[in-house]
Amino acid sequence: MRKQSEGYDEHDAERWVPEPVKRPGRTAFARDRARVLHSAGLRRLAAKTQVATAGSDDFVRNRLTHSLEVAQIGRELAGTLGCDPDIVDAACLAHDLGHPPFGHNGERALDQIAADIGGFEGNAQTLRLLTRLESKTFAADGRSAGLNLSRATLDAATKYPWPRREGERKFGVYDDDLAVFEWLRQGLGDQRCLEAQVMDFADDVAYSVHDVEDGIVAHSIDLDRIGAERAPYWQTVREAYLPDGEDAELDEAWARLTALPYWPTGPFDDSRRALGGLKDLTSQLIGRFCTAAEQSTHARFGRRSRLVRYDADLVVPDGTRAEIALLKGIGMFHVLNSPERQRRRAVQRELLTELFEALAKTAPDNLDLPFAADYRAAPDDAARLRVLVDQVASLTDPSALAWHSALTG
Template sequence: MDSTDLYDAHDRERRVEEPPKRVEAPERTPFERDRARVVHAAASRRLAAKTQVHGPQMDDFVRNRLTHSLEVAQVARDLSRALGSQPDIAETAALAHDLGHPPFGHNGEHALHELAEPCGGFEGNAQTLRLLTRLEAKTVDASGASVGLNLTRATLDACTKYPWQRRPGTRKFGVYADDLPVFTWLRRGAPDGPRRCVEAQIMDLADDVAYSVHDVEDGVVAERVDLARLDRPRVWDAVRAWYVPEADDDAMDAALSALTEVESWPDAPYDGSRRSLAALKNLTSDLIGRFCGAVQEATFAAAGGPFVRYRADLVVPEETRIEMAVLKGIAAHYVMEADDRVALMGRQRELVAELVEALLAHAPTALERAFTDDWDAAPDDAARLRVVIDQVASLTDASAVAWHDRLVRSGSGSRGGWRA
């Protein structure tokens, strides 16, 4: 049986019913159409100019948000196929998972979260849902209001990494208050509570796998990380501060020892040669295979499938979780916590704050047309602030700098020619 047949009419439903296409085209499943819509979205193109860890202008080798998303999509598709779920759904969720991220990566996200406090905060995953279901232009409803890309329920649910509203004691959430109607629609039929569909779990794991492995690879090539000489105490501190607060030294020691036993783990510094780069590429391939293989084996051992929607859950062994956290901690300590990086991040947060302030002062004239319409329709100051946050979140790194130069440094309120 084709895995697509495991998804029923409820899974394939779109918020706005769409008539059959008038022009002849190759027959595609609803989930293939979803994937095409995300690939062709303007927000997807902008990811090429948004920070992953290093800024996209810093080096031709390092990842940006688009290349990261493509790598996550490849991992998600392969794992989904191995588990017997619909690979187009997991791949689309992976391609979409970072669409809501603002300029300057997680640093920009934290800055916008503080600035957006009066309207409910900012979270990249909640912004992704908002973009897919409202901000990205593709389909309108009977009233003329945008419903975004009008994806199927199964695909939208797979894109929902954190299926809950903002709540005390947690930084992560997946929906803003004014997007609750579409969230309620996409979660119709899901179990009560915060459980994610298995396709969302696959997307999340693929993100973790790619993030942990590729950020270390970028750090090695940038000569910030030497895997043959690691400062364990400082790396362990970074693991606890950034990712796994409860991790103990023994567990992390065991995880690093297991990783160093991988045959391709280097025993000498990276020297920039093709041979050295090939060895590094072999390591990333081996680590991805190690993590995905462990999860696949554990998942099959726990349940018989089918691994579709809410019929089963992904199983991530604790050892695998800690090994990925150790790799992420290496990148955090040697890259994100580096003095030059910390200073740059401070300047980026200042730029974002000044840009939001300037846009509020010059709105709606300073906003792009779509956001001008949103501003005019906003019922109160909180809603108008959300419009400005949406506008800033849509910008690339270079565009944010260009807008800041025009608005803050020159004091102009004109829209013309701001895009970098």
């Protein structure tokens, strides 16, 4: 019998396509983590935009380094709550696999291209990659099951457990992937398992502190100036992350952060001491946010040794959410919303649109072999369009540029 972690059962460890157990002493969830870690999709994240364009700077994060950091945060928080750390680790490593070239900017371009077939969403693409596009396991009828992860791990990697709905931009599954989605969810509605909530929170924590760190090192962010110019930052926070955030709430959160003994004072001067202080800031903030969530969750659900799956929800105090939103808003205001970045993003969207149109004219001739086979097997135009979207989404930033140059001259 396959070994399970305490608190999880055979239902949680079940795979969509049954497989023989090759190493009985290893849990299903440890195998899941290894499959994600060794996947081609994870390797590609090294050349995909996080905030700065991939390869533009030796210091700032790319999608791969971000995912590794999210996994470390999520794994440790999972351990304090009693979740299986391999499930959360695998979900964190997988959470951005579906992102196309140029990050969220590329996501918007592909969403417009795919508007008539259900759109494009990075999280829905992640599920598609894990259960179909990544090469690992095949059913008896020849159908690809992707990495064929366990039910519990796929559920943990599902940030938005619903199909596309009117009025909502985020969703977690395309219509033609509903079969596996319904298998892993089995009528759970919109509720997310605790492991998915930990993954999502770890993503927020990493995103908030590391974008600020990268911005400070790039001299795009000067924390000393923010206290005197709060209004535009607070507005960005409300527009993007905390719609109901009042000035008083944000002022209090800012006061708490700036009063911390490890908060930097004075301008960043690129010295080793300044870099060390900045690294201490990020470490301390991660610990602060995760400790607050751990303590609040245990206060609500008790200090049981195991909180797993649907036994509990992650409880994040309002003050912690406000502090995280502030940091994310600062990063967005200085980095994502800069005029230079807006110009670059417009060029990137145009490039992906032109690349898609060039592929559509020549398909399947210029597609990678697996996507060419999918294209030939597609039953209709909508399915063929989805294959073209899959191909473009699979590319890294440099390969998108190279393909565009080769196909458009």
